[in-house]
Amino acid sequence: MEWRWDFTFDVVLPRLWEAAGITVYATFASFFLALIGGLVLMLLKTAKNPVVSGIATELIELIRATPLLVLIFFLFFVLPEFGLTLPPLATGILAIAIYNSALMAEVYRAGLQAVPKGQWEAAIALNLSTYKTFRRIIIPQTLPPIVPALGNYLIAIFKETPLLSFVAVAEMMHAAKLIGSEYYRFTEAVTIAGLFFLVMSLVSAQLVRQVETYVKRSIQH
Amino acid sequence: MAIPRIAFIFAITAFLAGLGVATFSELRIFLPALLRGAVVTVQVSVLSIALFLLTAFVAGIARAFGTAPVRWSAAIFVEVFRGTSLLVILFWFFFVLPEFGVVMPPMVAAVLGIGLNFGAYGAEVVRGAVQSVPRGQTEASIALNMTQFKRMTRIIIPQAVVITIPGLSNLTIELIKATALVSAVTLTDITFASVQQNQLHYRTLEIFAITVLLYYCLAQFIRFGGGWLEDHFSRHLKPRSA
Numbered sequence: 138m139e140w141r142w143d144f145t146f147d148v149v150l151p152r153l154w155e156a157a158g159i160t161v162y163a164t165f166a167s168f169f170l171a172l173i174g175g176l177v178l179m180l181l182k183t184a185k186n187p188v189v190s191g192i193a194t195e196l197i198e199l200i201r202a203t204p205l206l207v208l209i210f211f212l213f214f215v216l217p218e219f220g221l222t223l224p225p226l227a228t229g230i231l232a233i234a235i236y237n238s239a240l241m242a243e244v245y246r247a248g249l250q251a252v253p254k255g256q257w258e259a260a261i262a263l264n265l266s267t268y269k270t271f272r273r274i275i276i277p278q279t280l281p282p283i284v285p286a287l288g289n290y291l292i293a294i295f296k297e298t299p300l301l302s303f304v305a306v307a308e309m310m311h312a313a314k315l316i317g318s319e320y321y322r323f324t325e326a327v328t329i330a331g332l333f334f335l336v337m338s339l340v341s342a343q344l345v346r347q348v349e350t351y352v353k354r355s356i357q358h
Numbered sequence: 359m360a361i362p363r364i365a366f367i368f369a370i371t372a373f374l375a376g377l378g379v380a381t382f383s384e385l386r387i388f389l390p391a392l393l394r395g396a397v398v399t400v401q402v403s404v405l406s407i408a409l410f411l412l413t414a415f416v417a418g419i420a421r422a423f424g425t426a427p428v429r430w431s432a433a434i435f436v437e438v439f440r441g442t443s444l445l446v447i448l449f450w451f452f453f454v455l456p457e458f459g460v461v462m463p464p465m466v467a468a469v470l471g472i473g474l475n476f477g478a479y480g481a482e483v484v485r486g487a488v489q490s491v492p493r494g495q496t497e498a499s500i501a502l503n504m505t506q507f508k509r510m511t512r513i514i515i516p517q518a519v520v521i522t523i524p525g526l527s528n529l530t531i532e533l534i535k536a537t538a539l540v541s542a543v544t545l546t547d548i549t550f551a552s553v554q555q556n557q558l559h560y561r562t563l564e565i566f567a568i569t570v571l572l573y574y575c576l577a578q579f580i581r582f583g584g585g586w587l588e589d590h591f592s593r594h595l596k597p598r599s600a
Binding site: 199202203204205206207210211215218262296297298299300302310313314317323324327328331334335338339342354 | 410437438440441442443444446447449450453457467535536537538539549552553556562563566569570573574575
């Protein structure tokens with residue numbers, strides 16, 4: 138069976154283009170949720186109370202040991218039992234966000250721990266307020282190692298969104314599967330979807346690299 | 359360190375299994391199906407781990423030391439398989455390649471897809487490790503008039519392997535988790551079996567708890583195996599006890 142360009146341009150591209158919007162939306166929504174969730178998990182993990190930090194540590198380990206697909210199915214089937222019926226897209230975004238916040242918590246923690254202890258002591262010695270300590274001393278030193286890692290998670294999340302097709306979210310992979318089963322032609326749809334992911338992740342990897350140099354330069358004056 | 363933790367995990371597993379059988383006697387209805395799924399997951403995992411390690415080392419070394427055309431083709435391989443989503447790759451292998459006359463059974467498609475995808479990630483780990491072997495080692499082996507083959511197999515790679523172990527064992531755990539996707543190519547692994555059983559019996563919490571536990575146990579094997587390998591290969595770095 139040969140490649141059909143008319144089919145590609147008339148059917149595949151318009152429908153995948155529509156679905157690309159959902160993919161990008163799901164990517165950014167779950168990325169921002171995971172940014173916040175990761176921060177919360179990190180704060181819980183580094184809490185003074187050993188019970189709280191112990192529970193947070195085990196929770197992070199459990200989430201990290203679970204495949205994302207299992208987490209998506211789990212939320213998809215379990216949330217309705219607790220009376221919380223969300224649309225598939227929201228459930229999927231929530232699952233990706235939870236999964237990645239466990240991973241991002243470690244990134245935040247590593248970034249904070251990379252700040253030498255002397256910096257904290259110096260800030261106390263100079264009688265800086267807590268706000269000023271974070272704003273002027275700690276966060277500027279935490280950002281350079283964190284930003285590229287978080288950027289890589291953005292790309293990773295982007296490549297995880299096809300999993301949402303398992304719970305019938307109308308993102309790109311789902312659209313490609315639908316086209317394939319409607320016309321019985323998988324070649325064009327799946328290939329174009331693959332190319333789209335390839336191009337998008339190469340472009341965004343380049344963007345992450347630029348943000349990285351920008352952050353480094355703006356902090357080192 | 360390792361043995362008490364293994365014992366701990368086995369104890370927890372046995373305890374949960376016993377508790378499960380005792381509390382939810384329906385467990386015996388769906389447990390066999392889940393375990394059949396676990397067998398498929400293990401098969402796919404073992405085969406794709408083999409392909410993953412092979413690809414990682416071949417592509418990583420090709421990217422670090424190959425001639426220009428070899429280096430470029432390795433770089434293209436890595437970028438293509440890292441840049442696309444695993445699910446898209448699996449679909450492509452199973453549904454698109456037959457259109458070009460390459461028909462493969464689901465197991466082969468799954469192993470190829472996962473192995474090559476993770477091989478591309480692993481290639482970067484291997485490349486980083488190989489390049490972090492100090493230059494003096496290469497220079498010394500040239501000074502000793504070793505052939506290039508001998509230099510690689512005797513000097514560079516043994517030192518690089520130690521450095522790759524943590525990165526590669528992390529990726530291996532990720533790989534085991536990624537096998538949850540193989541239901542896309544019609545294989546019935548743990549995840550798909552648990553979805554099926556869930557639709558039949560509606561015992562969501564129990565079924566998925568068992569699923570997560572099975573994945574967790576599989577990951578522990580890799581974690582301890584990796585730790586043991588790391589100890590084994592870095593013995594020469596430890597201070598000698600008298």
